[in-house]
Amino acid sequence: MLHHHDRRKFIQGSSAALAGGLLASSLARSVHAAGSDEIRFAVVGCGGRGTGAAAQIFNTKGNTKLIAVADAFDKNAKSSVKRLTRHAPDKVDVPEERIFSGLDAYKKAIDSDCDLVVIATPPGFKPQQFEYAVEKGKHIFAEKPLATDAPGVRRVLKSVQESKKKNLCVGIGLQRRHEPRYIETVQRIHDGAIGDVVSQRVYWNGGGIWYRNREPGQTEMEFQVNNWYHFNWVCGDQICEQHIHNLDVANWVKGEFPVECNGMGGGEQRLGGDRTKSQILDHTFCEFTYPDGSKLFSQGRHLAGAWSHVGEACQGTKGTADPSLRIDGVWQYNGPSPNGHQQEQHDLIEAHLAGEIYNEGEYGAKSTFTAILGREACYSGQILKWEELLSRGKDLAPGIDSYTMSSPPPTLPATDGTYFTPIPGKYSPFA
Numbered sequence: 332m333l334h335h336h337d338r339r340k341f342i343q344g345s346s347a348a349l350a351g352g353l354l355a356s357s358l359a360r361s362v363h364a365a366g367s368d369e370i371r372f373a374v375v376g377c378g379g380r381g382t383g384a385a386a387q388i389f390n391t392k393g394n395t396k397l398i399a400v401a402d403a404f405d406k407n408a409k410s411s412v413k414r415l416t417r418h419a420p421d422k423v424d425v426p427e428e429r430i431f432s433g434l435d436a437y438k439k440a441i442d443s444d445c446d447l448v449v450i451a452t453p454p455g456f457k458p459q460q461f462e463y464a465v466e467k468g469k470h471i472f473a474e475k476p477l478a479t480d481a482p483g484v485r486r487v488l489k490s491v492q493e494s495k496k497k498n499l500c501v502g503i504g505l506q507r508r509h510e511p512r513y514i515e516t517v518q519r520i521h522d523g524a525i526g527d528v529v530s531q532r533v534y535w536n537g538g539g540i541w542y543r544n545r546e547p548g549q550t551e552m553e554f555q556v557n558n559w560y561h562f563n564w565v566c567g568d569q570i571c572e573q574h575i576h577n578l579d580v581a582n583w584v585k586g587e588f589p590v591e592c593n594g595m596g597g598g599e600q601r602l603g604g605d606r607t608k609s610q611i612l613d614h615t616f617c618e619f620t621y622p623d624g625s626k627l628f629s630q631g632r633h634l635a636g637a638w639s640h641v642g643e644a645c646q647g648t649k650g651t652a653d654p655s656l657r658i659d660g661v662w663q664y665n666g667p668s669p670n671g672h673q674q675e676q677h678d679l680i681e682a683h684l685a686g687e688i689y690n691e692g693e694y695g696a697k698s699t700f701t702a703i704l705g706r707e708a709c710y711s712g713q714i715l716k717w718e719e720l721l722s723r724g725k726d727l728a729p730g731i732d733s734y735t736m737s738s739p740p741p742t743l744p745a746t747d748g749t750y751f752t753p754i755p756g757k758y759s760p761f762a
């Protein structure tokens with residue numbers, strides 16, 4: 332089994348070992364309710380990743396069973412159950428009455444008799460869902476990113492503290508941290524292979540993503556929730572939604588989070604620059620500064636036909652490295668490369684079964700905030716400080732806990748049909 336850098340094993344022969352035993356038995360329910368060692372889980376957000384994560388949980392050593400699902404849309408929830416049942420019929424026990432839909436469906440799935448909740452909804456909804464799962468004492472696997480704004484990150488950080496008090500296991504879908512090629516290379520960097528890291532470069536430069544057209548009869552909320560990638564309050568923009576992976580690697584390498592950022596960006600190519608369709612940018616560039624003064628330069632973009640590159644690079648006082656596999660000119664990773672999505676579920680479930688403390692929530696929330704800091708720096712054109720933005724950054728979805736499919740979403744089209752886009756120099760990131 333892989334040993335994740337943040338995982339601390341309980342020490343044998345102490346009350347901690349007893350706590351470990353309790354933690355394990357809270358998941359493996361042999362002595363309790365089900366009369367077996369079953370790990371019962373629910374999926375909230377039954378799209379590509381929620382369905383994929385469920386299938387990957389089935390492949391672990393745990394005796395896992397999917398018992399409830401929730402999605403904003405009934406058809407997505409049903410189609411996920413159908414696909415998973417076809418894939419692994421003996422691992423799915425989701426009768427009609429445990430298929431929930433709507434924006435409050437997450438509560439019903441979390442309230443089901445499950446031990447573990449998979450949260451794979453768009454990031455704007457994750458803070459409320461993460462908080463509710465912790466409140467109900469459920470173990471969590473949550474996809475990245477965990478929020479789209481500072482109030483959301485603060486809410487998640489608070490819940491992470493609660494989850495630690497309750498000894499809940501929390502896995503976050505930043506799967507590079509579970510891939511041996513990254514783990515071994517980052518360990519060598521931490522051991523001094525390139526000296527002190529003075530600068531890093533990270534990239535998610537790709538061609539673009541899907542667009543889900545407005546359908547007849549949809550409310551504005553239904554349109555935005557379905558087409559979530561294109562609305563900032565629910566997606567967080569490309570830097571948050573996708574580029575977070577590379578920013579997180581840089582934070583891992585440094586063992587720190589940035590203190591400030593400046594940046595720039597724009598959006599003229601996506602959907603022909605049509606602002607009646609999408610609100611987000613198609614390119615950003617950020618310069619982050621870490622507490623020791625070292626720099627992180629980031630490029631994130633969706634520009635079809637342009638240079639594509641996804642990766643990371645580090646410069647140290649004694650050399651350079653690609654943290655995904657290489658200390659340049661010295662060493663290259665040559666071992667197995669298991670799929671990160673699968674490996675993170677092996678690690679989570681094995682930690683559960685072994686009664687280990689396993690909580691990735693804090694770095695998940697702080698890497699989410701790194702991306703939000705970058706986005707707000709690009710939107711405003713200002714140098715933004717981590718502490719100030721975290722404490723005063725604006726709420727992109729006020730009152731989100733009471734949204735329904737007929738509520739007006741927090742961003743509405745202007746009279747010409749265009750959605751708000753920020754103008755640097757005019758946009759304020761503060762509440």
Ligand SMILES: NC(=O)c1ccc[n+]([C@@H]2O[C@H](COP(=O)([O-])OP(=O)(O)OC[C@H]3O[C@@H](n4cnc5c(N)ncnc54)[C@H](O)[C@@H]3O)[C@@H](O)[C@H]2O)c1
Binds near residue numbers: 454
């Ligand atoms: N770790 C990775 O590499 C990786 C890869 C892809 C996606 N993701 C993350 O997974 C999450 C989901 O992405 P996806 O690609 O599966 O998107 P998707 O659109 O395929 O699925 C999202 C699902 O959530 C549902 N949903 C929306 N709002 C909801 C709400 N309030 N309550 C319940 N369900 C709701 C949607 O109807 C949809 O079925 C995102 O946060 C994304 O960043 C991570």
